[in-house]
Amino acid sequence: MTSDALLAEVTRGGRVEARHGGVAVVVDGRGDVVFGAGDIEAPEFPRSAAKAMLALPLVESHAADRLGLDDSELVLACASHTGEARHVAGVTSMLRKVGRDASSLECGTHWPTSRAAAYTLAAHGAKPGSLHNNCSGKHAGFICLACDRGEAAPGYVQPQHPVMQVVTASLADVTGARLDERNRAVDGCGIPTYAIPLRALATGFARFGSGEHLAPSRARAALRLRLAVAADPFMVAGSGRFDTRVMQWLGARVFSKTGAEGIHAAALPELGLGIAVKCRDGAGRAAEVAVAALIARYLQLTEAEMHPLQDLLHPKLTNWGGQEIGEIRSGLFGQLS
Amino acid sequence: MTSDALLAEVTRGGRVEARHGGVAVVVDGRGDVVFGAGDIEAPEFPRSAAKAMLALPLVESHAADRLGLDDSELVLACASHTGEARHVAGVTSMLRKVGRDASSLECGTHWPTSRAAAYTLAAHGAKPGSLHNNCSGKHAGFICLACDRGEAAPGYVQPQHPVMQVVTASLADVTGARLDERNRAVDGCGIPTYAIPLRALATGFARFGSGEHLAPSRARAALRLRLAVAADPFMVAGSGRFDTRVMQWLGARVFSKTGAEGIHAAALPELGLGIAVKCRDGAGRAAEVAVAALIARYLQLTEAEMHPLQDLLHPKLTNWGGQEIGEIRSGLFGQLS
Numbered sequence: 001m002t003s004d005a006l007l008a009e010v011t012r013g014g015r016v017e018a019r020h021g022g023v024a025v026v027v028d029g030r031g032d033v034v035f036g037a038g039d040i041e042a043p044e045f046p047r048s049a050a051k052a053m054l055a056l057p058l059v060e061s062h063a064a065d066r067l068g069l070d071d072s073e074l075v076l077a078c079a080s081h082t083g084e085a086r087h088v089a090g091v092t093s094m095l096r097k098v099g100r101d102a103s104s105l106e107c108g109t110h111w112p113t114s115r116a117a118a119y120t121l122a123a124h125g126a127k128p129g130s131l132h133n134n135c136s137g138k139h140a141g142f143i144c145l146a147c148d149r150g151e152a153a154p155g156y157v158q159p160q161h162p163v164m165q166v167v168t169a170s171l172a173d174v175t176g177a178r179l180d181e182r183n184r185a186v187d188g189c190g191i192p193t194y195a196i197p198l199r200a201l202a203t204g205f206a207r208f209g210s211g212e213h214l215a216p217s218r219a220r221a222a223l224r225l226r227l228a229v230a231a232d233p234f235m236v237a238g239s240g241r242f243d244t245r246v247m248q249w250l251g252a253r254v255f256s257k258t259g260a261e262g263i264h265a266a267a268l269p270e271l272g273l274g275i276a277v278k279c280r281d282g283a284g285r286a287a288e289v290a291v292a293a294l295i296a297r298y299l300q301l302t303e304a305e306m307h308p309l310q311d312l313l314h315p316k317l318t319n320w321g322g323q324e325i326g327e328i329r330s331g332l333f334g335q336l337s
Numbered sequence: 338m339t340s341d342a343l344l345a346e347v348t349r350g351g352r353v354e355a356r357h358g359g360v361a362v363v364v365d366g367r368g369d370v371v372f373g374a375g376d377i378e379a380p381e382f383p384r385s386a387a388k389a390m391l392a393l394p395l396v397e398s399h400a401a402d403r404l405g406l407d408d409s410e411l412v413l414a415c416a417s418h419t420g421e422a423r424h425v426a427g428v429t430s431m432l433r434k435v436g437r438d439a440s441s442l443e444c445g446t447h448w449p450t451s452r453a454a455a456y457t458l459a460a461h462g463a464k465p466g467s468l469h470n471n472c473s474g475k476h477a478g479f480i481c482l483a484c485d486r487g488e489a490a491p492g493y494v495q496p497q498h499p500v501m502q503v504v505t506a507s508l509a510d511v512t513g514a515r516l517d518e519r520n521r522a523v524d525g526c527g528i529p530t531y532a533i534p535l536r537a538l539a540t541g542f543a544r545f546g547s548g549e550h551l552a553p554s555r556a557r558a559a560l561r562l563r564l565a566v567a568a569d570p571f572m573v574a575g576s577g578r579f580d581t582r583v584m585q586w587l588g589a590r591v592f593s594k595t596g597a598e599g600i601h602a603a604a605l606p607e608l609g610l611g612i613a614v615k616c617r618d619g620a621g622r623a624a625e626v627a628v629a630a631l632i633a634r635y636l637q638l639t640e641a642e643m644h645p646l647q648d649l650l651h652p653k654l655t656n657w658g659g660q661e662i663g664e665i666r667s668g669l670f671g672q673l674s
Contacts, residue, residue, distance in 0.1 A: 018619035
């Protein structure tokens with residue numbers, strides 16, 4: 001654990017109550033390191049941070065256009081959503097455009113991660129379904145791609161399925177990483193996830209953001225997805241979440257995407273840079289402040305832009321009575337003295 | 338972070354996806370160290386792990402007997418409960434015995450931490466109240482003690498309130514730790530929490546379990562609370578939780594209590610030992626497997642007793658489709674090769 005950098009500290013009454021280590025890297029589209037802390041070459045599972053790269057073939061193949069998917073539906077194909085009403089309606093619409101419904105989804109079922117959405121569902125006497133799974137939009141995108149290609153959709157989550165082969169090839173191309181059975185595991189939603197160096201994930205985000213080092217058709221697809229997300233960031237994450245908030249504030253200047261177990265990546269297109277952070281212990285709260293710190297460090301932000309970012313850089317912690325009892329502080333750049 | 342020991346690793350497809358460091362200590366009632374890993378003298382907030390020690394004056398003063406609190410209500414005074422129906426009914430009953438109701442609670446409100454209980458509440462069109470706060474039983478105990486002593490209950494969460502002074506003195510006595518404004522912060526439920534060496538917390542648990550090094554009346558109160566918890570462990574934690582499960586299996590051979598931000602402590606009364614674990618990053622999942630590993634290491638367990646403990650020692654991780662995708666492994670004792 002000694003090679004990990006300090007990502008964040010959580011305080012209570014001025015004392016550090018928890019501390020998070022991990023790895024952080026900023027690279028350009030060639031993968032050249034602009035900033036690195038910790039072992040940036042060690043393989044990590046990108047989990048849901050890779051979703052936009054897996055969604056590229058849906059756009060690049062023109063399947064999305066042939067099927068009439070709208071921009072908010074393209075965002076859902078990249079999303080880890082909270083199961084709120086617009087998310088569920090959008091995924092339903094995507095499936096309907098290929099004559100399918102929720103029964104085609106192979107992502108499994110969980111309650112909406114938005115507690116408000118979950119309680120609303122419960123208040124209506126309803127149970128969650130696979131549409132509420134945070135990955136349902138990604139899966140609907142895979143089903144759309146399968147149908148457009150004339151492939152049988154069932155089994156689309158399997159590594160050998162033609163759709164999974166196509167989207168995996170896209171991820172390999174954009175990140176430059178080797179993806180095969182030796183670094184493969186199963187993600188929370190049943191699709192493969194491949195452990196890749198954090199530097200490669202950041203490189204993929206740099207390329208996704210700038211289009212550099214990508215084939216022109218792939219670069220155009222990335223731009224389209226990125227602008228769609230920036231125009232409707234609620235759809236990629238959900239109410240109150242980091243990715244929603246940072247893109248509501250900074251728009252297309254950032255493309256930010258979280259993944260499970262403390263992985264988080266972002267693109268800064270105007271600089272051609274990609275950011276990737278892995279919190280060693282899997283805590284999203286630490287990866288988020290680290291990503292916020294790196295965004296603030298590298299983007300030239302006005303004071304007005306910095307102001308709302310403060311809540312993401314230094315989240316205040318309150319107790320159940322509403323009393324402020326501590327905060328989360330970034331550990332990068334030695335702000336901690 | 339370098340002095341931390343490896344507490345647990347989380348795997349996915351055979352690879353380590355997350356790693357948790359921290360401190361673990363086992364001591365006897367004198368505080369002599371039987372096992373130590375990491376900086377056992379560094380102060381940590383015991384949070385809810387201290388609840389049973391804070392509940393001692395309620396029993397020791399005979400307030401509980403005068404007020405007619407039953408054993409399950411004594412357990413609630415030590416509990417971090419999940420807001421299930423029996424918890425809420427028990428806390429309501431405690432308050433009724435001093436002519437109070439939920440409006441006297443100063444713990445704040447949150448949805449039941451049991452998702453099933455929360456959805457049931459929502460399905461009935463209800464909102465959570467302070468009774469659902471996981472600390473409501475502890476707070477009801479404080480209110481009972483205030484009423485029995487003839488003190489005004491309002492403000493009982495303040496460090497200067499006579500009830501808080503009495504329960505803080507109990508915690509200081511049992512742990513042997515200094516508790517004053519220099520190491521004080523505010524807990525999630527509004528009462529003070531004091532950063533104390535992890536070794537002192539473990540010492541307190543050793544004494545709470547064995548009664549050694551405590552005044553006879555305090556030792557009797559500890560025994561009564563401990564046996565009440567062992568007889569009804571659901572009330573101290575709730576459905577499916579670590580503390581409930583470990584005491585359902587091992588009964589009064591263990592007294593186990595979790596706290597927020599990765600603190601967890603346990604007593605092994607037959608050995609006169611106390612255990613305390615702090616996961617540096619605040620993850621309960623790692624503190625739990627570390628506590629399970631220490632229990633398994635020091636208690637002489639039969640094969641039949643070990644069998645159900647396996648689920649706590651090596652929890653299997655499944656994805657939303659029910660597929661096993663990894664596990665959590667203890668990092669203590671070099672099981673990891």
